[in-house]
Amino acid sequence: NLTGTHGPERPLAHLTPTTGWMNDPNGLFYDNETATYHAYYQYNPNDNVWDLPLFWGHASSKNLVTWEDHGVALEPMDDESGAFSGSIVIDRNNTSGFFDNSTLPGQRIVALYTENSNVSESQFAAYSLDGGYTFDYYEHNPVLDINSTQFRDPKVFWHDETERWIMTLALSQEYKIQIYTSENLTSWEFKSNFSHHGILGYQYECPGLAKVPVIHDSPSNVTLHGNNSTMNATAQTNSSSVDHKWVMFISINPGAPMGGSFNEYFIGDFDGETFTAQDAATRVVDHGKDFYAMQTFSDAPNNDVLGIAWASNWDYAAYVPTEDYRSSMSLVRNLTLRPYSPNPETTEFTLYSEPILNYTQLNTNQSMHKTSLELNSEESVSYRLGKSPQGLLEFSLEWKVNSSALTSKHEFADMSLYFQGAEDDDEYLRLGYEQNAAAFFLDRGNSEVDFVNENPFFNNRVSQNIEIYKIAEDGLPIFKVRGIIDRNIIELFFNDGSSTSTNLFFLSEENYIGTVEISSGVDNVYTILDFDVKQLSVK
Ligand code: FRU
Structure with a gap:
């Protein structure tokens, strides 16, 4: 058990690495076959600061309170490289051809991530035949390479409407979130750029596009005063009556308004190729100092949009006074769009976050x-x-x-x-x-x-x-x-x-x-x- 066992300072109900360094959450998915949440993360097992070689660490949880450690899941090509941030999808219909009938459709796990070396950042695929514990690397990697050293953090999802895979990733220092599509997870076609939106900072990182449920009643209309119903484990979403809006999440670092790293988001529409923001507003995911690189889960129960962020800030993450490990994740948050009134003249939708405390x-x-x-x-x-x-x-x-x-x-x-x-x-x-x-x-x-x-x-x-x-x-x-x-x-x-x-x-x-x-x-x-x-x- 990974939480609560290594010294007084370690959080009890937040994911931390047993030893070594952790940054961004990666490859978050829910395995419906075993009712298990899987979280991977940027991991340096050799030291408690970021360094190459960089790996994906892996933990799983049945309850989102305690996490079980599974060590290294993905390795970089060599000691001067990193298996940088990325995501996992469930390839139920075996579009990739990586699976046969011996793997349950709900466990056809494919990781898309950035292989970083000092000469390039290109996108790699790996797949798991054992429910996400060990991976095989696709033999024709990379699956996407544009000859850039600043091209990373693929987040992939299945788009029902166009029946294709969608990838968003950052052409970091050109301030472009690029959108690619694929039929099979291994060949990718460029569709559009979402470029120069919001606060730019030094660079864009870790984008994500999610179809977020819209709940028309604001919680204050449905929660009676003094009633502690919001202390429940999950949001009270009524999935039969919800519609959706698309939300683009972008991480920037350094250059956050309050210093270092932060997450912004844009509300809009996505037609399968292009994301169009509904307005020119930059919205803030979390106003604190320690919330970065938020990623959402693939295949979360009830189509909920669940997110986890790295709870630290690149400005000082390497110095925080923990001993044999560094960094924790945020709690898992259930994300919805609901009306709120920032002032008496306006009511509009904003992102609501509800922590999942089981x-x-x-x-x-x-x-x-x-x-x-x-x-x-x-x-x-x-x-x-x-x-x-x-x-x-x-x-x-x-x-x-x-x-x-x-x-x-x-x-x-x-x-x-x-x-x-x-x-x-x-x-x-x-x-x-x-x-x-x-x-x-x-x-x-x-x-x-x-x-x-x-x-x-x-x-x-x-x-x-x-x-x-x-x-x-x-x-x-x-x-x-x-x-x-x-x-x-x-x-x-x-x-x-x-x-x-x-x-x-x-x-x-x-x-x-x-x-x-x-x-x-x-x-x-x-x-x-x-x-x-x-x-x-x-x-
Ligand atoms: C964000 C980030 C990503 C990259 C990873 C490397 O914190 O810089 O862009 O993939 O960390 O660890």
Whole structure:
């Protein structure tokens, strides 16, 4: 078992490599025959920093909480090369000719990935006859080569409408996402470029095109106040009544607005050859510092669009203070498009993300639930969160803001949550909302860990615009955030997931969060309507 066994800092419910270095998620697919999720990843087993030769590591999970390690799945051609990022598809109809009847249609696994050397980046195919554990390399590789050294990260899917395979990949430094089609996964025909969209940064990487379900009811219309139904394991999508829009995901690095790496997306239409964005907007997948190279699963149950990102940032990934391994993935997220109102004049679709937390695999060791708590500046309230915390907790917070109670422009009108270490409460995560900015903040800088204090790219404070979740009966706005904290990563989901923020944080070893203190700089502005915290552990 790969999680939770190698030292106090390792997340419990997030995928990490046993040893060595990990970056992008690759080849994500669901095997319906065995009800197993497979995740591969950029892997250097020889060191805990990125280096050549670079491999695909492999892990699998039945529950998306615990992952089983399977070591190296794909190798590069030689020690100076890398098996760079790519994807896996299930070739049910054996279009590739790699299979015969001895392989179940649902296990005809083909990987398409970039073979990187110092003279070229070309696309290779490999296939598995044993459910994704070992691979054979296609004998006529490469399957696509345009004589470029900056041409990578193929993401392939089956397009029902045109009955063809579609590949998106990045002609990285020309800012082109190229679209190719194929009948057989081995010969590919160029169709179009999606070029110079969004924030460009230094280069484009890891694109992906997905047909994302559109849900016309916004979650706040279907979720009653105080009802914790969004704490369920999966999104409440009603697959019979959904339609779809196409979404193009692009990763850029370096050059993100908040530094280093980030993911952007475009909503639009895809006709089998060309992706056309519906408008000129660049949208942000996750507003945190640590969410990159998101990829979606092939063949996910119910046609859900499930994504995982690498939860780090190239600006500092090699220096994060873990020992025998580096990096974790985000939780798996269920992605949908739903209406939201960023401001009073506009309602439009945005990408909603809902984390998949499978409670059958988790113990709730302690839970705390508070309602109707009016905050004032004189006293803070503090709650101890269980006896021996393990560093894994989940919370959900709904608050109401009465801005007419603001009396001075000089007061920092915050509502703050201090999640404090159980061993040493000088170390804490602070997060909250401030009414004058009408924005949410997270401060991960209150730590004694050298890396946090010394690495100049590991900025401590991030902030987040957040729209009104709903209006209370008394006319006041309500906001909501759900958070999952797992040892050194916090994932925040605002207003049922209309925006998210994923960030690493580091407190001293074994100083797991044990107390939460709630305070405000002002009187009678904030009412906590509902605050639910659970200390969890993995079964
Ligand atoms: C993105 C990336 C990809 C490449 C891989 C190499 O993080 O640079 O473009 O395939 O990492 O590890």
